[in-house]
Amino acid sequence: MEKHFYHESTLRLCSSLQLEKSLQSYFEFIRDELPIDGLYINIFRKQFNDIQFIAHVNANQSCTLDRQISIPEELAQCLDDPQRPRVRIVNDIEHDPITALVAPKVISGIRSLIILRMSIENTHLGIVGFYAKTTGVFRPRHADLIAPHMHALALITALNLRGRNLLKENEALSKQNVSLRRTLDVQNGVVGANSGLKHVMQQVQSIAKINTTVLMLGETGCGKEVIANAIHELSERSDKPFIKVNCGAIPDTLIDSELFGYEKGAFTGAESRKIGYFEQANGGTIFLDEIGELPLSAQVRLLRVLQNSSITRVGGHDAVQLDIRIVAATHRNLQAMIHREVFREDLWYRLAIFPIEIPSLRQRRTDIPLLVQHFIEQLSSKFNLPQLPRVTPEQLNILNQYAWPGNVRELINVLERAIIQQPSGPLDFGFLAPHQGEEITTQANQTVIIDPNYAxxxxxxxxxxxxxxxxxxxxxxxxxxxxxxxxxxxxxxxxxxxxxxxxxxxxx
Missing domain, CATH: 1.10.10 (Arc Repressor Mutant, subunit A)
Incomplete structure (x- = not known):
């Protein structure tokens, strides 16, 4: 009897490549021996803390499903326990809190069930629930009859899941890319182009195709280089060089030779001519970051470039004509530096033809979720993670409440630290000190954080x-x-x- 039952059940489970058809044939056979009203298959997705229902069969229908039900963390931990029994009789659904929580949201009327855990190569795949709409109907002999079916059920479930992924791979990737672009609100590499940085991008659009010098102002780490890159990409010079120079990173003694190059024999060790950053950018754009760090001597030579569009290499005599666009940036108050006579006023007027103020991250908090998703994508690729770590709403709220003195650059570092600590997620940002500071708006409409935590x-x-x-x-x-x-x-x-x-x- 049992051998015949097992043999026929296996044949029916393998009767079709379509999961719903093989399950329907299987259900119609076993219902003569078991007091069941239906069966369902679901899988536990640990990375999302949810249960996904993939199939359901009863006397009226047989269908595949794609329904996810979220579960609390403590219940998820229970499901991850490898010691859970392979076969379990639950004659009152209220005695199983997980089933009581999720099953009625997908299938109504379940009162008792036999739960069969499916495993392949010691990996927990999911469960098959054989259910009845009456309490207390199942006996140990019923569980003994279906326990041997675990391997066949696990195999057809695994093949179905693999088939879904393979058949829909291209479509899913296409939809995912479109969704990400729409969700991340990215324009020319700028996240938040239509939200927190909308006004900035409007200025970028208006100035990009004009060869006017641009000066960007904003706190350290707020993304001035990203905006400079967007200006170049939207300009007529987009197919020409885009040279980035951090003026604060070049020693004073090397400023001239690095920016303007030098001739052979200009000084000891100059064994051949060197092309400086300005010549490298000829035809394109040069981005001078931290322009306020340039010494006065270099400022004079930069002014000549702006006035005459030419340079003279160190040790040379002939002027070299250039066709370049200059985009400069600083976090310093250049006008205050002019008063202290450490920045040239005439250079300021040449640079500040079209100033763009980049808001700090705390001034555009609506962009934080977009930036988090964007950088998690990048960091997951960097660390070669098999899946994206999840961020819970509670943890995202911590990020939204934080003061971000280091702006977007600090956000990247925080996300990297969280991923290193918990690469499989969910990410935890509890290491961020709660923000207790007070935001003060100055007369110049600048936001300053007063935070005793730093005192x-x-x-x-x-x-x-x-x-x-x-x-x-x-x-x-x-x-x-x-x-x-x-x-x-x-x-x-x-x-x-x-x-x-x-x-x-x-x-x-």
Whole structure:
């Protein structure tokens, strides 16, 4: 009897390449021996903390499914336990919290069931639920009858899942790429081009095709290089060189030779002519990052490039004509540097023909989910991860609440750290200190974070701190006290009151 039952059941399970047809044939046979109203197959997806129903058969229908039901973390851990029994009788669905949670959302009326775990090569694949709409109908003999079917059921399930992936691979990849582009809101490599950076991209669109010098202003790490690249890509020079130069990374003694090149014999060790960054960018665009770090001597030569579109190599005499576009960037207050006479005013006017202010990450928090998804994609490829780590809404909220003093660059570092700690996900950002700072908007409409977390526990007298702060304000403004851009305006205090405080505190 049992041998015949096993043999016939196996033949029916293997009767068709279509899962729903083979399950229907199987169900019609075994229902004569078991008091079942139907059966279903689902798989546990650990990486998503959900259960996916892939097939359901009853007296009225047989169909494949693609329905996912999320489950709490603690229940997911239970399913991941390799010691769970292969066959289990549950004569009241309320005695199995996982089934009670997920099954009624897909199939109504289940009251009791036999759960058969499927495994292939010691890998848990999923379960087959043989269910009845009456409580207490199953006996051990029923479980003994279907237990030997586990391998055949696991095989046809695995083949079905593989078939779905193979048959839909190209379509799925195409849809995924379209979805990602739409979700990530990427335009010319800029994430958030139609949201947090919409105004910036409108400026980029208006200036890209004009060969005007552009100056980008913004905090360190806010993405000035990305915007510079977008300007180049949208310009008529997009097929020409795009040379990036970090002015702050070049030693003062090498600035001229690196930017403008040198002739053979110009100095000891100059055994041949070297082409500088400006000549390398000829016909294209040169991006001068951290322009405020250039020494005055180099600023003079840069001004000549802007005025005459020519350079002279170190040790040379002939001018070299260039056709280049200059895009500069800085996080410094160049106007304050002009007051301190460490930045040339005439160079400022040449650079600031079309200034673009790049907002900080905390000023465009709506872009954080987009940036997170974008960088997780990149980092997963970098670390060769088999699947993208998941970010829960609670963890995403931590990122949304954080102050981001390091802007987008800091976000990348935070994501990389989280992926290193938990490459399979879900990612945990608990290592980020809760933001307790206060955002202050200055007279110049700039956002400043006041955060005691970054302050020392060692305090100084208030008058000392006030004197230091006023002196710092005067350094920023180049000693200017009154009028627009003066220390009184920046500190939001009456100029005469500030003068009185300075006299009291001994500030000359």
């Amino acid at each position: 020392s526990d060692k305090l100084v007298p208030l008058d000392v701190m006030t004197r230091k702060y006023i002196s710092h304000a005067l350094r920023i403004t180049g000693g200017k006290l009154y009028g627009p851009g003066g220390a009184a305006e920046l500190l939001d205090i009456n100029a005469n009151t500030l003068r009185s405080k300075m006299k009291k505190l001994g500030i000359v």
